[in-house]
Amino acid sequence: MTAAPRPPLVKGLPWIGPGLALARNPEQALQGMHQQYGPVFRFKTPLIDAVCMAGPEANAFANTEGKDVLESRTFWKPLTEELDSPNAVVALDGEPHRQMRKILKPAFSRDQIDQNIPVLAAMIRKQFDAYPDDTDLPLVFASQKLTSNIVGHLLMGSTPDDHELEEFFHYANRMTVWLSVLRLPAKAMHLTGGPRFKRAQAITAQVVDNAVRKALTEPHDRPLLANIMTEARRHHPELFTDGDIRSTGFLAFFAGIDTIGQTLVFMLWELLRNPDALREVQAEVDRVFSNGLPDAQSLATDLPLCRNTFLETLRLHPTAFGIMRNAACDFVFNGHQVLKGENVLLYTTACHRDARYFDHPDAFDVHRHDADRETARPRHVFVPFGRGAHTCAGAAWSEAQAVLMLSVLLHHYQFSLPENMKDAKVQMRTTPTLGKDFRIHLIGKRPH
Ligand code: HEM
Numbered sequence: 001m002t003a004a005p006r007p008p009l010v011k012g013l014p015w016i017g018p019g020l021a022l023a024r025n026p027e028q029a030l031q032g033m034h035q036q037y038g039p040v041f042r043f044k045t046p047l048i049d050a051v052c053m054a055g056p057e058a059n060a061f062a063n064t065e066g067k068d069v070l071e072s073r074t075f076w077k078p079l080t081e082e083l084d085s086p087n088a089v090v091a092l093d094g095e096p097h098r099q100m101r102k103i104l105k106p107a108f109s110r111d112q113i114d115q116n117i118p119v120l121a122a123m124i125r126k127q128f129d130a131y132p133d134d135t136d137l138p139l140v141f142a143s144q145k146l147t148s149n150i151v152g153h154l155l156m157g158s159t160p161d162d163h164e165l166e167e168f169f170h171y172a173n174r175m176t177v178w179l180s181v182l183r184l185p186a187k188a189m190h191l192t193g194g195p196r197f198k199r200a201q202a203i204t205a206q207v208v209d210n211a212v213r214k215a216l217t218e219p220h221d222r223p224l225l226a227n228i229m230t231e232a233r234r235h236h237p238e239l240f241t242d243g244d245i246r247s248t249g250f251l252a253f254f255a256g257i258d259t260i261g262q263t264l265v266f267m268l269w270e271l272l273r274n275p276d277a278l279r280e281v282q283a284e285v286d287r288v289f290s291n292g293l294p295d296a297q298s299l300a301t302d303l304p305l306c307r308n309t310f311l312e313t314l315r316l317h318p319t320a321f322g323i324m325r326n327a328a329c330d331f332v333f334n335g336h337q338v339l340k341g342e343n344v345l346l347y348t349t350a351c352h353r354d355a356r357y358f359d360h361p362d363a364f365d366v367h368r369h370d371a372d373r374e375t376a377r378p379r380h381v382f383v384p385f386g387r388g389a390h391t392c393a394g395a396a397w398s399e400a401q402a403v404l405m406l407s408v409l410l411h412h413y414q415f416s417l418p419e420n421m422k423d424a425k426v427q428m429r430t431t432p433t434l435g436k437d438f439r440i441h442l443i444g445k446r447p448h
Contacts, residue, residue, distance in 0.1 A: 019045030059380035084243030114296035133444035148256035155252035208249035314384035
């Protein structure tokens with residue numbers, strides 16, 4: 001029997017391969033490679049050699065055999081070492097991972113949003129009421145602040161102040177870029193970070209420690225993440241070091257920054273660029289809010305266009321467009337041999353703008369996710385929350401949070417888009433973003 005051939009190697013410049021294109025815009029570069037080479041190919045750059053598995057075939061594989069032949073620990077190791085958290089859920093595999101998901105399930109469930117709608121709506125309004133009318137808002141920071149505060153409040157019971165959040169963002173961003181994107185040694189990150197990075201690290205550690213200490217010592221009305229983990233440690237001491245419990249604070253604020261935080265920015269941008277869609281969504285929101293703040297049932301069922309806005313935004317601007325793994329053993333995918341230990345990039349969102357599955361794929365269509373159109377779509381082409389064992393634990397939570405934030409903002413405030421922001425450029429940082437200079441105009445509060 002002849003062995004399966006190796007995946008085709010992407011052509012590029014000597015030594016750097018397709019490195020420049022990937023550095024400039026990884027998503028666009030991968031899109032081109034996927035079109036040229038198909039569902040599996042290899043690329044080599046000075047920073048990383050990887051096999052890329054892309055599209056519906058790869059997503060289906062990740063959900064089946066991939067659960068056994070792809071592992072997460074190696075990719076996340078530099079980050080978990082930096083955070084002193086060997087059992088972070090993202091970095092576990094196999095049975096320990098299944099146990100950890102089960103333990104954490106209630107903490108990341110949709111109920112967290114559903115049971116706290118009035119408190120969260122008040123947090124959204126408090127932040128936006130504080131901005132003066134007729135002002136250009138730097139939306140990326142405003143959104144990251146709002147989403148981190150909501151996630152932080154629900155998981156940790158605390159919300160850092162603006163200065164602490166800025167320091168946290170600095171630390172988290174640099175760490176993600178150095179350790180996960182560029183895959184450079186932690187030592188170099190610390191050496192080159194200077195006093196700015198040291199300060200950000202120290203302030204972050206203080207904020208996280210305080211949050212965990214408060215969660216473990218002060219009374220509160222519901223179990224927080226640190227309580228859930230401390231209780232679970234009694235039955236599974238092997239799954240929780242002190243560092244693991246401490247790093248929950250980090251995870252909690254982190255989940256709000258680049259995922260749902262950037263998504264809220266893109267949602268508002270797309271609606272403000274598509275006035276017909278905005279009118280329809282705002283009419284839906286006003287109809288529902290005319291009876292007061294929606295309850296959990298109403299949030300789930302009466303705001304379908306807000307939900308569609310969230311999904312359509314994730315189709316066009318997926319904040320996690322791919323996920324990294326390593327091959328746990330030799331395996332064959334789509335007729336090609338992948339070798340044990342190789343880096344594997346699962347390009348899960350490769351088909352999000354594929355005209356075979358989405359009409360006018362670059363257009364924002366607020367009805368694209370209507371129930372009848374959603375059921376007609378093949379299963380593995382729209383994949384904003386990853387696939388396989390590590391698929392987003394907070395997906396249902398995110399949807400509820402996105403619908404709540406969008407509906408409260410559209411009901412209470414009038415926004416417009418400055419002319420020069422209509423074609424703002426999407427930049428690639430650790431995730432796609434409109435960047436810190438992106439602004440929307442807050443006209444003021446809507447009279448009700
Ligand atoms: C727009 C919002 C979000 C998107 C697009 C998103 C996307 C993803 C993706 C693609 C993964 C898989 C990572 C991998 O396989 O390596 C993931 C994992 C995860 N997400 Fe989300 N996420 C979002 C929001 C959230 C929120 C708000 C929370 C928590 C409240 C959350 C909690 C988690 C957790 C705990 C994992 C790790 C699961 C595991 O390793 O088993 N996510 N997310």
